[in-house]
Amino acid sequence: MRSRIAAVLLPILVPFMAIVAALLVGAVFLIALNTDPLKVYEKLISGALNSTYSLSQTIGKATPLLLVAIGICIAFRANVLNIGAEGQVIVGGLATTAFALAFESLPSGLLITLSLIAGALAGAVWGGIAGVLKARFGVNEILSTIMMNQIAIQLLILLLTGPMRDSSASATSANIIQTAQIPKQAWLPLLIPRTFFHAGAIVAVILAFVGFFFLWRTVAGYRIRAIGANPDASRYAGIQVPGTVVQAMLLSGALAGLAGGIEVLGVTHRTIQDFSTGYGFSGIVVALFGGLHPVAAIPASLLFGGLLVSGSKLQSVGINQAMVTVLQGLIVLFVVGSTEITRRYRIRRAAEQGRMPTLESEIGQPTLAEEAG
Amino acid sequence: MKAITHLEMRGIVKRFPGVLANDRVDLEIRPGEVQALLGENGAGKSTLMKILYGMQQPDAGEIRINGETVRIDSPAEAIQRGIGMVHQHFMLVPSLTVAENVAIGLKASRPPILNLNQVISRIEELSARFGLKVDPRAAVWQLSVGEQQRVEIIKALYREASVLILDEPTAVLTPQEVEELFKTLRRLCASGYALVFISHKLNEVLNISQRITVLRDGRVVGTLPTTEANREGLVKLMVGREMSLKVTPEPVTIGAPRLILKEVSALGDRKLPALREVSFEVRAGEILGVAGVSGNGQRELAEVIAGMRPLTAGTISLDGSDISRASIAGRIEGGLSYIPEERMRDGAIKSFTVAENVILQTHAEAPISKRGVLNFRAIHERAGELIRAFKVKTPHDGTPLRSLSGGNIQKLILARELSRTPKALIAAQPTRGVDIGATLYIHHRLLDQRAMGTAILLISEDLDEMLALSDRIAVIYEGRIVRILPRAEATPEKLGLLMTGGS
Numbered sequence: 086m087r088s089r090i091a092a093v094l095l096p097i098l099v100p101f102m103a104i105v106a107a108l109l110v111g112a113v114f115l116i117a118l119n120t121d122p123l124k125v126y127e128k129l130i131s132g133a134l135n136s137t138y139s140l141s142q143t144i145g146k147a148t149p150l151l152l153v154a155i156g157i158c159i160a161f162r163a164n165v166l167n168i169g170a171e172g173q174v175i176v177g178g179l180a181t182t183a184f185a186l187a188f189e190s191l192p193s194g195l196l197i198t199l200s201l202i203a204g205a206l207a208g209a210v211w212g213g214i215a216g217v218l219k220a221r222f223g224v225n226e227i228l229s230t231i232m233m234n235q236i237a238i239q240l241l242i243l244l245l246t247g248p249m250r251d252s253s254a255s256a257t258s259a260n261i262i263q264t265a266q267i268p269k270q271a272w273l274p275l276l277i278p279r280t281f282f283h284a285g286a287i288v289a290v291i292l293a294f295v296g297f298f299f300l301w302r303t304v305a306g307y308r309i310r311a312i313g314a315n316p317d318a319s320r321y322a323g324i325q326v327p328g329t330v331v332q333a334m335l336l337s338g339a340l341a342g343l344a345g346g347i348e349v350l351g352v353t354h355r356t357i358q359d360f361s362t363g364y365g366f367s368g369i370v371v372a373l374f375g376g377l378h379p380v381a382a383i384p385a386s387l388l389f390g391g392l393l394v395s396g397s398k399l400q401s402v403g404i405n406q407a408m409v410t411v412l413q414g415l416i417v418l419f420v421v422g423s424t425e426i427t428r429r430y431r432i433r434r435a436a437e438q439g440r441m442p443t444l445e446s447e448i449g450q451p452t453l454a455e456e457a458g
Numbered sequence: 459m460k461a462i463t464h465l466e467m468r469g470i471v472k473r474f475p476g477v478l479a480n481d482r483v484d485l486e487i488r489p490g491e492v493q494a495l496l497g498e499n500g501a502g503k504s505t506l507m508k509i510l511y512g513m514q515q516p517d518a519g520e521i522r523i524n525g526e527t528v529r530i531d532s533p534a535e536a537i538q539r540g541i542g543m544v545h546q547h548f549m550l551v552p553s554l555t556v557a558e559n560v561a562i563g564l565k566a567s568r569p570p571i572l573n574l575n576q577v578i579s580r581i582e583e584l585s586a587r588f589g590l591k592v593d594p595r596a597a598v599w600q601l602s603v604g605e606q607q608r609v610e611i612i613k614a615l616y617r618e619a620s621v622l623i624l625d626e627p628t629a630v631l632t633p634q635e636v637e638e639l640f641k642t643l644r645r646l647c648a649s650g651y652a653l654v655f656i657s658h659k660l661n662e663v664l665n666i667s668q669r670i671t672v673l674r675d676g677r678v679v680g681t682l683p684t685t686e687a688n689r690e691g692l693v694k695l696m697v698g699r700e701m702s703l704k705v706t707p708e709p710v711t712i713g714a715p716r717l718i719l720k721e722v723s724a725l726g727d728r729k730l731p732a733l734r735e736v737s738f739e740v741r742a743g744e745i746l747g748v749a750g751v752s753g754n755g756q757r758e759l760a761e762v763i764a765g766m767r768p769l770t771a772g773t774i775s776l777d778g779s780d781i782s783r784a785s786i787a788g789r790i791e792g793g794l795s796y797i798p799e800e801r802m803r804d805g806a807i808k809s810f811t812v813a814e815n816v817i818l819q820t821h822a823e824a825p826i827s828k829r830g831v832l833n834f835r836a837i838h839e840r841a842g843e844l845i846r847a848f849k850v851k852t853p854h855d856g857t858p859l860r861s862l863s864g865g866n867i868q869k870l871i872l873a874r875e876l877s878r879t880p881k882a883l884i885a886a887q888p889t890r891g892v893d894i895g896a897t898l899y900i901h902h903r904l905l906d907q908r909a910m911g912t913a914i915l916l917i918s919e920d921l922d923e924m925l926a927l928s929d930r931i932a933v934i935y936e937g938r939i940v941r942i943l944p945r946a947e948a949t950p951e952k953l954g955l956l957m958t959g960g961s
Binding site: 302304308311317321324325 | 806
């Protein structure tokens with residue numbers, strides 16, 4: 086009985102303890118820098134949570150993170166390591182912006198929907214290229230997606246300084262690299278006025294549940310998980326492994342592209358040079374944090390959204406950006422490391438029950454496996 | 459050699475929640491003897507040996523070496539006391555050479571410089587003395603399974619073990635390699651080593667051992683000198699009741715050809731011809747056995763028929779339609795079932811649940827899924843049927859497959875493949891690594907399937923199995939079918955000769 090309670094509590098308690106431990110280690114750094122860690126941590130927490138506005142900022146940052154993370158869950162479940170979400174976010178943002186600018190006469194609802202679809206499609210194409218390269222020619226997807234990130238960044242600069250450049254007088258004179266502002270009817274409605282809490286957050290949460298349903302309740306999701314867990318057995322069962330790889334990358338890219346589009350329509354209202362601020366990379370951490378489970382990625386995205394928000398606020402109390410990054414890094418390291426503790430605990434429990442996860446049982450030789458009864 | 463003149467395990471008890479894995483087990487190990495440890499899967503053989511090798515601690519009982527009670531807390535301590543173990547799954551680093559693998563974990567004679575020449579000459583000495591042919595400079599990944607096993611034995615001998623535990627050493631070997639291994643074991647015995655030979659293969663145990671200890675449900679149910687043992691008696695001890703090992707195929711009416719191969723050729727993994735103009739037909743209600751020494755094209759044959767390997771020439775037809783170019787899914791839909799040789803790798807997804815494994819091929823068919831969405835009620839129903847019909851031991855169908863015992867995973871795969879009422883079935887080494895009870899069960903199921911009119915292609919290296927089940931036996935040698943014999947004309951001698959290229 087006791088061990089059963091432990092089994093439930095452990096996955097909750099361990100990450101929490103890990104955050105505390107990370108903060109303790111961070112305190113050492115802060116003291117060495119002659120700063121009061123308590124003050125900093127107070128700000129760290131309040132910065133993300135203390136007001137409706139701060140909360141909306143946290144949610145605003147969490148939204149694109151969550152969308153990217155859902156896509157990462159799908160790709161990683163297929164054992165396709167999509168590191169290219171950043172590039173997919175960028176092209177998604179660009180496509181959404183371009184569509185909203187080009188068709189500004191459309192009615193609001195239609196314009197928003199079509200602009201977002203354009204962003205998702207662009208992301209899907211960007212991800213799909215890496216998918217096809219892997220499926221057809223066996224090109225390592227880590228390599229190709231990283232390269233596609235570079236191409237996306239250069240494309241962004243090219244478009245923002247050329248064809249899509251904001252031609253308004255103020256931007257030209259200030260030499261700001263950005264597109265023109267999209268028309269107001271393309272903006273995502275704010276759920277609380279004058280905050281960052283826009284309708285995109287609701288879309289993201291809904292999609293997290295859709296993602297869960299897709300992966301565990303549909304034929305296509307079953308296939309994606311199957312090829313990720315055991316490509317040999319999948320092939321044996323008649324599943325088209327290469328085709329499924331492409332599917333996973335298309336979906337993963339579409340969600341990242343949508344993240345870019347929603348960021349444009351909900352927050353920036355135009356594409357600016359660094360509008361993604363690394364969502365594509367943080368989204369990977371969020372997904373891993375959530376155990377590659379789209380619904381578990383919801384709280385994970387809030388944690389990281391909060392860290393991004395309070396991080397920028399810490400600078401206002403004299404903590405420099407480097408230290409903020411150190412603190413964020415510590416928290417990520419400790420929490421990710423702590424999942425290893427949970428994993429080992431599970432293995433030990435399995436061993437105590439006589440199901441020794443030894444090499445034999447891992448490789449799966451039948452003759453030695455113990456009948457646990 | 460660290461002399462162990464006498465080793466004794468007394469009253470060993472090991473409890474796991476819900477299971478008594480070892481119940482007051484006594485075992486004596488003497489120099490110059492092969493002590494066989496016989497028992498079904500889950501009888502407690504491996505637990506007992508893990509305790510002796512320091513991998514697990516007993517809840518009660520003691521281990522005595524040369525009369526002195528000892529505690530063995532870790533494999534390192536077991537090795538230090540002169541106990542070596544050859545695991546069924548080799549603990550070798552594939553990218554390192556044989557010598558490097560042998561030297562791994564040992565202190566260099568003059569650290570930090572590693573002088574492998576000394577290691578190499580010692581390996582050469584050991585291999586000459588005990589007939590363990592292996593090149594100390596070869597990388598392990600280049601070695602055959604048999605050679606890798608020799609490296610494991612050398613590793614233990616190099617560490618001066620005088621008691622050597624061999625855990626199912628023959629499970630992975632070809633008949634020829636088994637003979638080689640037995641020669642080595644006899645030499646080791648003659649030099650005063652004590653050997654523990656774990657197996658559930660009666661012939662081998664009767665052949666190599668001096669004494670046999672039989673375990674059942676964690677208890678020793680008998681210890682006897684091999685000279686006094688016979689197959690029937692041992693089976694009775696192992697399974698607890700009389701059991702006929704013989705299955706007798708009922709006469710059935712053999713129908714029309716279901717699976718026809720015409721001059722099929724295919725390449726192996728190294729892009730060399732592995733199948734050469736293979737032709738045969740398997741008719742409804744018939745078991746066609748394919749006998750051969752491992753590596754003569756059996757694996758490629760199964761894969762070509764299943765669609766996992768392209769053919770370079772010839773045609774395959776299933777129930778009248780040409781499937782030579784059909785997709786894997788197309789062949790499955792056409793009524794082909796395949797029990798793959800590497801069942802744990804190809805036949806199941808271990809991180810998936812039992813239910814998810816049941817629908818591996820049928821997940822896109824009604825009623826398992828409708829309009830792309832899985833129907834869990836239908837899935838539970840299907841899984842429940844198979845679990846009951848094939849007596850798969852699992853808490854429920856949502857249990858991850860990896861927590862089932864190997865025997866139960868095998869049963870589940872068998873259940874899945876047979877339940878699809880196939881027109882043709884490829885059974886590749888269906889009883890490899892399976893204990894006596896389960897083997898018998900699988901044989902009966904295959905015969906049931908035959909009676910239902912399935913055309914069965916049985917690929918096996920076990921001649922007893924081949925002769926017991928097959929209606930006709932095709933002998934494969936170097937990728938060619940050299941002869942197809944009716945069962946009445948097939949004898950082990952005749953098959954053995956054909957299998958090795960004679961005529």
